Amino acid sequence: MHVLSDIPFQLDTNKLLSELHVLPESEDAVEFEKLARQCLAVGKPKTIYKESFVDAKGDDSVTIDGVLFKSRVLRMNMDKVERVFPFVVTCGNELDKIKLPADDPFMQFWLDTIKAAALFCAMRYFDDHLTRMFALGKTSSMSPGAGDATVWPIEQQKDLFPLLGNVREQIGVELTDSCLMIPNKTVSGIKYPTEVSFEACQLCYRKNCPGRRAPFDKKLWKSTHATADG
Numbered sequence: 001m002h003v004l005s006d007i008p009f010q011l012d013t014n015k016l017l018s019e020l021h022v023l024p025e026s027e028d029a030v031e032f033e034k035l036a037r038q039c040l041a042v043g044k045p046k047t048i049y050k051e052s053f054v055d056a057k058g059d060d061s062v063t064i065d066g067v068l069f070k071s072r073v074l075r076m077n078m079d080k081v082e083r084v085f086p087f088v089v090t091c092g093n094e095l096d097k098i099k100l101p102a103d104d105p106f107m108q109f110w111l112d113t114i115k116a117a118a119l120f121c122a123m124r125y126f127d128d129h130l131t132r133m134f135a136l137g138k139t140s141s142m143s144p145g146a147g148d149a150t151v152w153p154i155e156q157q158k159d160l161f162p163l164l165g166n167v168r169e170q171i172g173v174e175l176t177d178s179c180l181m182i183p184n185k186t187v188s189g190i191k192y193p194t195e196v197s198f199e200a201c202q203l204c205y206r207k208n209c210p211g212r213r214a215p216f217d218k219k220l221w222k223s224t225h226a227t228a229d230g
Contacts, residue, residue, distance in 0.1 A: 003170050004047040007125045009118055011036050016113060032110055035098075039114045042094045045122035046171040048164050049087035049191075051134070054078060064190070067159050071152040074142055077194065084192045085134075086163045087141075089126055091118035091185040093172035115185035123187065136193055143189035145179065154179045160188055 013036050014024070022028045056063040057079075060072040064084060078084070095115050100107040130136050145154025157179040167173050174182045181188065 001048065001050050001165055001170075004049075004122075004126065004129060005044065005171070007045045007047070007122050009040060009043045009045055009121050011040060011114065011117055016117065020110065020113060028106075031107075035107065035110055036114060038098055039095055039111070039118070042098065043114075043118050044092040044094050045090065045118045045125075046092055047087060047089045047122055047126045047129075048167055048171050049085050049126070049130075050164060052084050052086055052163065054082050054084060065163055067163055069152075069156055069159060069190075071142075071156070073151050074190070077140065077142060078192060081192045081194070084190050085130060086160060086190050087126065088161070088164060088167050088171065088173055088181075088186065088188045089119065089122045090171055090173050090181075090187075091115040091122065091183055093183050096183050112185070115183065119185040119187065130191065138194060139191050140194045141189045141191040143187060146189070157181075157188060160190070 013033055016036070017024060017029055017032060020032070022032055052065045054062055054064055055066060057075060060075055061068055061070045062075050062078050063069070064086070095111065095118065098111065100111060127139070130139065142152055144152050144156040144160060146152070157175055161167050161175050164170075167175070172183075173186050176182065
């Protein structure tokens with residue numbers, strides 16, 4: 001098990017202000033920059049991961065370190081994969097402890113934006129770390145619940161988390177009964193080496209999704225949802 005807790009956390013406040021449509025040097029900009037300084041002072045994005053191996057592959061399942069994961073897409077993506085890296089990456093629960101004015105909904109939105117930036121820092125650091133430590137080339141990842149619900153059910157979070165030990169104790173991430181993660185800006189999944197990039201968004205047909213990272217791929221959807229006999 002590996003924990004990355006000394007992750008550099010930086011914010012491009014000018015870029016964030018632009019994304020938030022806040023005018024520079026406005027009163028809102030002053031308040032946002034004050035919040036950003038608070039977050040930089042206490043924020044500690046973190047990652048927990050492990051090197052694991054595929055034990056078996058079924059028609060629509062993959063067994064990793066003795067744990068069965070049911071997903072046809074996961075099975076297809078790991079057809080030629082033997083070594084994988086289960087992970088949880090988070091913005092850190094320290095940012096959730098910042099007290100905000102109860103009567104200012106914009107502040108919570110701003111905080112979520114900063115938390116997303118912290119998560120991005122952690123994800124980028126994690127990718128670089130894996131490349132250095134394990135001499136990986138191109139990688140992709142899959143996350144339970146990402147994309148369409150049929151791709152990899154979110155309930156499999158309950159199987160993924162035990163692979164990593166006590167995630168709450170190690171990096172402060174809690175898995176709720178409904179399989180959501182706290183802090184909310186947290187990503188879990190399995191990273192694996194590949195020659196073909198994959199994003200769960202490719203199998204999600206929901207329109208106007210603000211978090212979309214790739215367009216819906218109708219051809220890929222049909223290939224992953226075809227019946228066993230074609």
